Amino acid sequence: MAHNPDKSRPPATARRHLWAVLGIASLLAFAGLVPVGSITPSADAATGATSGVVCNRSSANGQSNFLLTATDGYVTVPDGNSIYMWGYAYGNGAFQLPGPTLCVTEGQRVNITLVNRLSVPTSLQLPGIEDVLADGNPSAPAFDSTGKLLSLAPPIGPGGSTTYSFTADRPGTFLYESGTDPQLQVQMGLFGTLIVYPAAAAPGQADAAYAYDTSSPGANPGDRPVYTGEPGSIYSASHEYGLTLSEVDPDLHVAVEQATGHVFTSADYTAPYHARYFMINGRSFPDTIAPNGAPWLPAQPYSALSEVQPFDPAGNPLPALLRYVSVGVTTYPFHPHSNHERVIGVDAHFLRDGTADLSLEKFAIVVNPSSTQDATFAWTNTEDYEASGVPVAVPETLNLTTGDFWNGTPYLGKTGPLNPGINQKTECGEYYHVAHSHDLTQATNYGASFGGMLTLIRVDPPEDSSCG
Amino acid sequence: MSASMDRRKFLTLGGAGAVGALSVWKLADAAVGGLLRGQAPPGIGHVPAGAKALQLVATDGWASMPQGSLPVDPWFPDVMAPEGTDTYIFGFRNVTGHSRAQAEGQRGVTQISAPLVYVEAGKELWVTVSNVGLSIRPDLTDSHTMHWHGFRNAIPFYDGVPESSISVPIGRDFTYVFRPKADSAGTYMYHCHFEDVEHVTMGMSGVVFVTPPGQPDRAYAEELPDTDPACSRFDRQYAILLTEIDNRGHFNDAHIQATDWTDFQPNFWLMNGRAYPDTLAPNGAPDAANGTPKPPPGAGNEHLAHQPNSSLIVCQPGERVLVRLASLGFQQHSLTLPGIPMRIVGKDARYVGADTGAWVDTVDIGPGESRDVIFTAPSQPGRYPLFNRDMAKYPGIAGDAWHGGQRTEVVVQSGLDAQTEPNGWSL
Numbered sequence: 001m002a003h004n005p006d007k008s009r010p011p012a013t014a015r016r017h018l019w020a021v022l023g024i025a026s027l028l029a030f031a032g033l034v035p036v037g038s039i040t041p042s043a044d045a046a047t048g049a050t051s052g053v054v055c056n057r058s059s060a061n062g063q064s065n066f067l068l069t070a071t072d073g074y075v076t077v078p079d080g081n082s083i084y085m086w087g088y089a090y091g092n093g094a095f096q097l098p099g100p101t102l103c104v105t106e107g108q109r110v111n112i113t114l115v116n117r118l119s120v121p122t123s124l125q126l127p128g129i130e131d132v133l134a135d136g137n138p139s140a141p142a143f144d145s146t147g148k149l150l151s152l153a154p155p156i157g158p159g160g161s162t163t164y165s166f167t168a169d170r171p172g173t174f175l176y177e178s179g180t181d182p183q184l185q186v187q188m189g190l191f192g193t194l195i196v197y198p199a200a201a202a203p204g205q206a207d208a209a210y211a212y213d214t215s216s217p218g219a220n221p222g223d224r225p226v227y228t229g230e231p232g233s234i235y236s237a238s239h240e241y242g243l244t245l246s247e248v249d250p251d252l253h254v255a256v257e258q259a260t261g262h263v264f265t266s267a268d269y270t271a272p273y274h275a276r277y278f279m280i281n282g283r284s285f286p287d288t289i290a291p292n293g294a295p296w297l298p299a300q301p302y303s304a305l306s307e308v309q310p311f312d313p314a315g316n317p318l319p320a321l322l323r324y325v326s327v328g329v330t331t332y333p334f335h336p337h338s339n340h341e342r343v344i345g346v347d348a349h350f351l352r353d354g355t356a357d358l359s360l361e362k363f364a365i366v367v368n369p370s371s372t373q374d375a376t377f378a379w380t381n382t383e384d385y386e387a388s389g390v391p392v393a394v395p396e397t398l399n400l401t402t403g404d405f406w407n408g409t410p411y412l413g414k415t416g417p418l419n420p421g422i423n424q425k426t427e428c429g430e431y432y433h434v435a436h437s438h439d440l441t442q443a444t445n446y447g448a449s450f451g452g453m454l455t456l457i458r459v460d461p462p463e464d465s466s467c468g
Numbered sequence: 469m470s471a472s473m474d475r476r477k478f479l480t481l482g483g484a485g486a487v488g489a490l491s492v493w494k495l496a497d498a499a500v501g502g503l504l505r506g507q508a509p510p511g512i513g514h515v516p517a518g519a520k521a522l523q524l525v526a527t528d529g530w531a532s533m534p535q536g537s538l539p540v541d542p543w544f545p546d547v548m549a550p551e552g553t554d555t556y557i558f559g560f561r562n563v564t565g566h567s568r569a570q571a572e573g574q575r576g577v578t579q580i581s582a583p584l585v586y587v588e589a590g591k592e593l594w595v596t597v598s599n600v601g602l603s604i605r606p607d608l609t610d611s612h613t614m615h616w617h618g619f620r621n622a623i624p625f626y627d628g629v630p631e632s633s634i635s636v637p638i639g640r641d642f643t644y645v646f647r648p649k650a651d652s653a654g655t656y657m658y659h660c661h662f663e664d665v666e667h668v669t670m671g672m673s674g675v676v677f678v679t680p681p682g683q684p685d686r687a688y689a690e691e692l693p694d695t696d697p698a699c700s701r702f703d704r705q706y707a708i709l710l711t712e713i714d715n716r717g718h719f720n721d722a723h724i725q726a727t728d729w730t731d732f733q734p735n736f737w738l739m740n741g742r743a744y745p746d747t748l749a750p751n752g753a754p755d756a757a758n759g760t761p762k763p764p765p766g767a768g769n770e771h772l773a774h775q776p777n778s779s780l781i782v783c784q785p786g787e788r789v790l791v792r793l794a795s796l797g798f799q800q801h802s803l804t805l806p807g808i809p810m811r812i813v814g815k816d817a818r819y820v821g822a823d824t825g826a827w828v829d830t831v832d833i834g835p836g837e838s839r840d841v842i843f844t845a846p847s848q849p850g851r852y853p854l855f856n857r858d859m860a861k862y863p864g865i866a867g868d869a870w871h872g873g874q875r876t877e878v879v880v881q882s883g884l885d886a887q888t889e890p891n892g893w894s895l
Binding site: 274275276331333335337338339340353356357358360361362363364366379380381382383385390391392395399400401402403404405406407409410412431432433434437438439440441443444446447449450456 | 516594611615617618620621622623624625626627629630631632633634635636637640642643645647649656663664665666668669727728729730731732796798799800815816817818820823824834835836837
């Protein structure tokens with residue numbers, strides 16, 4: 001489901017100012033470093049939503065049909081570097097990182113045609129999806145005559161194409177990635193997210209959705225199964241976020257770029273693998289908080305900013321949903337500040353066993369390579385300091401170092417002055433909390449702090465504040 | 469951070485941080501002028517009844533890896549290190565109850581790991597952070613913060629992230645107020661978030677935990693009998709913080725050199741700021757009169773004056789022992805305790821009961837995670853090693869392959885007094 005800002009959130013006009021400020025700052029940082037190649041934002045990414053999951057849907061007659069093109073292009077990182085990547089374009093569109101988020105509904109037949117415009121064989125694998133067909137035959141690993149594994153799925157030569165078909169038989173967050181020379185090709189950027197939404201009817205509550213359901217056979221043979229939403233998976237449909245975690249060794253990418261036309265395998269790269277850039281949705285902080293489809297990030301369409309308002313049992317009872325995907329080579333210890341998140345699903349399996357609730361609140365969301373986790377998140381204004389005041393006098397700002405994402409006060413929805421020279425980023429006193437890898441070497445851009453695999457959680461004031 | 473110009477460049481590269489760097493410089497000018505030196509820490513003096521109030525001083529200093537460690541030329545031992553030390557560090561020290569002048573006098577005297585802190589759920593914890601500057605790097609104007617890692621429903625003002633909040637400049641104090649709610653029991657961490665990768669690995673990290681309301685002998689609010697695997701009652705509790713040291717970064721900070729933190733590759737692995745065999749030495753403690761650090765008692769411990777936190781677990785046969793594990797290193801670790809089954813009762817300060825708890829022989833823990841583990845001490849007195857099972861994480865020396873790594877021991881013996889403080893020493 002696409003991220004649709006609802007009326008309870010600040011109007012887009014008010015928010016544009018922030019993005020304009022950030023955009024200009026980023027553009028200045030990248031001055032003169034426009035990526036090479038013809039890169040335009042995916043048409044589907046231009047939904048107007050500032051952040052949240054951007055769904056690509058292509059559903060007709062109970063089927064979903066997608067076209068992906070494996071191609072190459074460039075991404076930018078915040079220190080000004082431009083990195084050669086491979087990636088999945090949507091349809092015949094331009095290269096993007098990560099690949100387009102594909103959204104289908106449980107029970108649908110899904111057909112994904114992959115066209116290979118790379119100079120090397122490639123293929124698609126979908127961890128957790130069973131009974132995948134490739135052009136009508138089982139999509140099985142390919143071995144050569146000596147028994148050596150060639151590819152996890154039948155390889156597609158340069159210029160060729162294959163259609164992968166499967167039934168999306170359970171809801172949850174999946175990933176798709178290259179099944180050929182994955183040591184190299186996944187690192188190069190051949191990955192994306194597949195979301196299977198449950199077939200169960202949504203809860204009656206406004207804006208509510210289920211992330212998971214259970215199905216049982218219909219009364220008679222041939223009847224549609226009976227789908228029942230999982231109450232523990234209810235979330236706010238307008239607050240659904242995807243966080244795909246990855247990393248880049250820039251030397252490896254240069255080696256691949258310079259070997260264009262050469263059939264490159266991981267064995268060609270003999271230097272020790274050493275990641276320097278760490279990404280969420282193909283972006284490093286501060287680009288992670290730029291909006292979906294930001295024009296200055298033409299090949300990196302997906303924002304990683306998440307936005308909530310304080311939990312309120314009457315007015316705002318639904319948690320946000322965060323869909324974590326890791327395509328890295330190491331386990332990422334992702335630490336959201338501000339509150340625990342409740343992990344409700346791992347690898348598209350709901351964490352319930354009979355009556356036993358196996359979900360768990362965590363302050364580190366530990367995502368393994370090629371794995372996914374779904375987590376719900378809410379933040380509660382437990383102290384309501386806006387009414388009582390903080391118990392210690394707030395020092396004058398001259399006696400503090402003030403951050404540009406601080407609203408200048410302890411209070412939600414209030415603003416106060418920052419120190420001279422600090423360009424305040426807040427619009428209406430909203431809070432910002434960071435969320436980042438707690439391998440803090442990964443929360444850097446090539447070693448420089450406050451970058452890399454880091455994003456912000458924006459907590460907007462309640463509706464009746466000056467934000468409205 | 470590195471030299472001043474490098475530092476500006478770094479922050480400019482970070483994009484959003486660029487303007488922050490400028491403000492630090494302006495404030496530093498004011499701080500050097502000592503405009504507000506001598507003022508009382510704000511907040512101290514009107515702490516509410518029942519609250520715990522602490523003052524931590526943030527500064528730099530020197531610590532020592534185990535005696536006899538192999539040199540890593542030119543980074544270790546640091547040629548600038550004062551006698552008896554070998555590694556440049558940043559850290560927090562407890563100066564609660566001392567005068568402002570005494571706190572200022574602690575510049576250049578610090579410790580790893582930070583003091584062990586705990587509070588009962590429902591009560592308040594007030595922590596005043598006093599930044600007194602860096603003795604070895606007066607050119608650096610780094611602010612400091614306290615981030616309570618995992619604190620529920622935090623507000624940015626008390627979350628300690630410089631970019632989205634405030635940080636404490638040199639010569640200033642700031643009081644963080646924490647009000648952990650009744651459901652907040654568990655093991656957390658705290659650390660400085662200013663230029664986080666640097667300040668955390670330099671040593672500004674410690675354990676903070678919350679006890680359930682009215683149940684100081686349980687990790688979580690439950691009333692299960694000891695026979696229930698999900699019971700969190702204990703007779704003794706010990707907290708162990710896992711960190712790592714890459715001496716190149718420590719050397720570079722002391723010698724005004726920049727570090728590419730993506731090169732991080734540790735050469736020592738620590739428990740509570742010490743590597744084996746120092747992990748087994750008893751707690752040190754500052755001199756009560758003037759706060760000067762003192763090494764732990766016993767011959768051979770003279771080099772540990774700035775690493776006061778022991779990791780030795782001492783218990784009697786049959787006692788239930790809670791081990792609070794927290795990691796503020798950058799690597800994934802697995803700890804094992806051969807011969808003694810362990811039950812995980814908490815993860816990330818959340819009770820894991822019958823459904824999600826587990827009996828384990830190895831505890832996995834990653835950066836920024838915590839685990840609460842209970843075991844029953846064997847009936848047989850003796851020494852039971854507790855160690856990192858990744859054998860590649862021991863630098864080792866001739867004759868002792870464990871040297872320099874994360875290894876401690878559970879010592880089971882009779883005739884002990886009841887435990888009065890976690891780890892025998894905490895705030």
